[in-house]
Amino acid sequence: MAKDIKISLLLDFYGSMLTEKQRRIVEYYYNDDLSLSEIAENEGITRQGVRDFVKRAEGQLLEMERKLGLARKFREMMDGFQKIEEAADRIREYNRHYIYAREIDESAKQILEITQKLCE
Amino acid sequence: MAKDIKISLLLDFYGSMLTEKQRRIVEYYYNDDLSLSEIAENEGITRQGVRDFVKRAEGQLLEMERKLGLARKFREMMDGFQKIEEAADRIREYNRHYIYAREIDESAKQILEITQKLCE
Numbered sequence: 001m002a003k004d005i006k007i008s009l010l011l012d013f014y015g016s017m018l019t020e021k022q023r024r025i026v027e028y029y030y031n032d033d034l035s036l037s038e039i040a041e042n043e044g045i046t047r048q049g050v051r052d053f054v055k056r057a058e059g060q061l062l063e064m065e066r067k068l069g070l071a072r073k074f075r076e077m078m079d080g081f082q083k084i085e086e087a088a089d090r091i092r093e094y095n096r097h098y099i100y101a102r103e104i105d106e107s108a109k110q111i112l113e114i115t116q117k118l119c120e
Numbered sequence: 121m122a123k124d125i126k127i128s129l130l131l132d133f134y135g136s137m138l139t140e141k142q143r144r145i146v147e148y149y150y151n152d153d154l155s156l157s158e159i160a161e162n163e164g165i166t167r168q169g170v171r172d173f174v175k176r177a178e179g180q181l182l183e184m185e186r187k188l189g190l191a192r193k194f195r196e197m198m199d200g201f202q203k204i205e206e207a208a209d210r211i212r213e214y215n216r217h218y219i220y221a222r223e224i225d226e227s228a229k230q231i232l233e234i235t236q237k238l239c240e
Contacts, residue, residue, distance in 0.1 A: 016187040067136040070190055077197055080238045084204060087227040087234075091211060094223045103214045104224065107207040111231065114207075118200045 010061040013071045017064065018057055025050060026057045081115040088112050130181040133191045137184065138177055145170060146177045201235040208232050 008030040015023050025043065028034040029050075036054075040047045065071050088111040095104045128150040135143050145163065148154040149170075156174075160167045185191050208231040215224045 013190075014188065017184070064137070068134065070133075070194075073194075074190075077238055080234045083234055084231050087230045090227045091224050094221065094227075099219055099221060099224075101214065101219060104211050104219075107210045107214075110207045111204050114200045114204055118197055 007058055007061060009075075010065055010071055013074070014061050014064045018060065022053055022057045022060075025053045029054050078119060081119050085112060085115045088115075127178055127181060129195075130185055130191055133194070134181050134184045138180065142173055142177045142180075145173045149174050198239060201239050205232060205235045208235070 007026075011023075011026055011030055015027070018026065021043075025039055028039045028042065029036070034042075036047045036050045039050045043050065045053075088108045091108045092105060092112075095101055095108070127146075131143075131146055131150060135147070138146065141163075145159055148159045148162070149156070154162075156167045156170045159170045163170065208228045211228045212225060212232075215221055215228070
């Protein structure tokens with residue numbers, strides 16, 4: 001498990017495997033940046049109770065990523081799409097300035113449409 | 121949950137979330153195409169026991185895909201990479217025959233390298 005994969009990313013990814021209450025609490029904590037005390041007040045449980053919820057959920061998310069590794073794989077793909085987009089832009093740009101080949105422009109445009117659709 | 125997503129695909133994807141024994145039995149059944157009786161003999165349990173293992177594991181795999189939808193998303197990405205590759209091949213081909221622009225060939229080659237690396 002890479003240290004640079006953040007809990008909030010794992011939460012986007014695997015959050016639907018948590019219970020509704022776990023997910024709500026962890027989202028308050030990681031996405032909305034509420035304090036343990038604020039969450040405790042919202043949920044009507046103790047501050048320590050909130051801490052336990054968060055720790056347990058973190059453990060589950062990290063364990064899922066350790067076993068499945070899908071968040072890392074997805075991020076690699078997103079980085080790949082980004083680089084593909086840049087290369088397709090360079091092709092279009094060069095083609096537009098120096099060549100004007102319709103065939104090349106259309107294929108490069110198709111590449112951009114695919115990456116944009118998949119990265120939505 | 122789309123009907124066309126097959127159990128063996130889900131097994132590749134989420135198999136590491138099953139217990140070792142579950143996974144072994146389901147792999148015998150789906151990947152190695154052994155019969156329930158053959159698996160029962162290998163594992164020293166009843167044929168009905170094997171059936172229960174398989175049914176329960178199927179349920180877990182389908183439930184994970186229902187909640188996470190990652191197998192479908194990955195497959196869409198793989199299809200996307202395939203189409204990107206075809207478009208990059210067309211660009212190189214056209215460029216090689218009619219234009220000979222080094223800039224275009226290099227960018228198209230980069231696209232192909234990225235898709236090949238990510239689809240390994």
